[in-house]
Amino acid sequence: MATGSDIQDVSMEEQLERKRRPLDTFIVGSLFIAGAISIAITLGILWELGSESLLFFTDEVVSIGSFFTSTEWSPQAGSFGIWPLILGTLLITFIALLVAVPVGLSAAIYLSEYASARVRNFFKPVLEILVGIPTVVFGFFALTFMTPLLRSIFGSTVGFFNVLSAGMVVGLLIVPLISSLAEDAMAAVPNSLRQASYGLGASRLETSLRVVVPAALSGIAAGIVVAMSRAVGETMVVTLAAGASPRNFSLGEDSLFGYILSPFEGAQTMTGYIAITASGDISYDTIDYNSIFAIGLTLFLMTLGLNSLSRRIVKRFRQEYE
């Protein structure tokens, strides 16, 4: 028990000194470590992608030059050119954006500028449910609904595995992403701008398209770029619906729209290659094992580039109001 005399015994300086609390120090230390684990994850990703890719590029059958220039990817035949896989990824991303940008933007404009509270309360949960559905279910949907539908419309020119079906379903998957990011951007536009526009006699449409959308353009563009990065990294839909054979091509010989960019044929993507190669019982330190890390590194850099691009857009073009 502390009595008055106890306190007297302690010198003034000691009383004023900051009390040491080992428990608090320990807890804050642990919390810092929890935060620092995220750095360890990033370092782990970089290290593992880098070191395995290095093994891949130093393999005698692989040359780093042909990896970035060759348009043939046939691991069995020893040709490792990444372009067919990038082509597949870009084709599907392009088709997905073709679907998702008009739908997502319209949804955002309608919900933010037109819809009454009741209409919003109906549509918002629908979009939220769409976000929550696992991508493998979208893959099932692509294969059992979208592909047969396309084949009944366009006939047998549409392959059983084709990038159109995969791209459209990936598009449906990223609609909520675009619409929610664009809606956030438009909600951040101050009401005074809208009121000024109405005051000048503009209609609701003119206000939305000529005042609100331009004012929110940076946020909208950033959202589209994020959605694009999501489409590039999407795995299950493309693995199931776009097939497992890379679209090897030769720029001089193959027709550009008949084959190279044809939406009706299958094309393996970067993510599809990684998933299919790893789903077998893959043995370590083989050329196949190392190759998925080289592809993974390319994929990682692509998505990282897109994500930082979107942040740059927001930072650079953000308009500060009030």
Add this chain to the structure above:
Amino acid sequence: MTTTAPEKQTRDYFPTEDEYQKLLGRRTRFGHTVRLTLLLMLTIAVVGLGILLYTIIDDSFGLVAVINENEPEDILAAYGYDPATTTLNDLNKEQLVEVLAGSVSSGVGRRLERDQRFFEDRLVFETQEKWDEVCASDDPPAGCDGGVRSKGNVVDLVQERVIRPDIVAASGLTGSILNPDRFKEKVQQDFVDNPDNYEPFTYEDVRYTWRAWFSWKFITSPASDRPEIAGVRTAVLGSIWLVIITVLFAVPVGVGAAIYLEEFARPNRINDLIQTNINNLAGVPSIIYGMLGLAVLVRILEPITSGSLFGEGAPNGRTILSAGLTLGLLTLPVVIISSQEAIRAVPNSLRQAGMGLGATKWQTVRSQVLPVAIPGILTGTILAVARAIGETAPLILVGAAGFITVSPSGPFSQFTALPIQIFQWTSLPQEEWRHLAAAASLVLLVLLLTLNAAAVLLRNRYSRRLT
């Protein structure tokens, strides 16, 4: 222009009444058209979702064409019952076991009995001496525990082992209701076109029955290579194990990191780096986390993740522990970001009050900030976990094994998970598997919907309390 006449200026800048009405009409019509177009686009998203759900439900139920290796009527007649008045379900357990024993080989029978006994007081396939010997061994079979098969279980066994139904074709729900004859014609046509596929059976052997692919039995049956009896128990249990490990890793670490960043971190370079890094990690594709799991958890940390360090023996690191931790790494940034938002939403007055009473920073956080932030943290965590349950790509990378019928028994078991099961069934060409994939998707969606509903309820309760 100053030189222009005033009347001319009026004509240039102000339309006449007629022109004005026309322009106004055009503007209004254009506005209406665009508004309708926007609504139409929004409807496309809703219709997309609707068709997706419809496809899954449509494939989860419907008519199937079955060929029984032995017709139930023949079996009943062979054992002296009247097929016109009796069905298999009318027999009692003794009679059913008799039917079963008359049809399966003694080896199969012994295996069934070792899995679970038929009767408490007597053995059907085993001799008492052999039974005692097996049960006294180091690795006694499950049947030694003394549990007894129920009558329903024996009916299932008779179905599976004696009648041996084989589904030759299946139809969706709408097709089965609206146009069952078309389905039957299609099956009949296929018998005419490819009779070799069905040898030695003919179209006369086909029976049509309704089948709910999505049923309680489907959820509780283990995986199988026969679509007639395959279920998702193994996969559901695998998913549950994964969630447990994911939560055990991601929640303490994620909430800890969020507390640090919101309450303790001074704005210096390291802390800025951590924050930027977390935002970047949230955008990394899930398959990259799978590769991290494969290279680090499965391969380098194999002694730990396979359990060999602790004397448990999985043959390699492709275990529940590896996969759960991979999903944990994947969910971590999401948990951190949503927890940060919840902590940020706690009013500053609470912190000031705590500090003003002389509490230390940690005491304030623990007893003032966290209790208020916990519902928000929980909501974010549930949503993050819901996302983790549906992740497929990282699990493929860390090697969720292809065909597993044994339920996982601990963190060092090999496993399969619901999304992996859906992926595998979807990639198989035969139609029956597609219906199983639909039913498994339905199980997954129901699970996720429950979690999401829990999150919404929590959020609503929380927001009510604050206002």
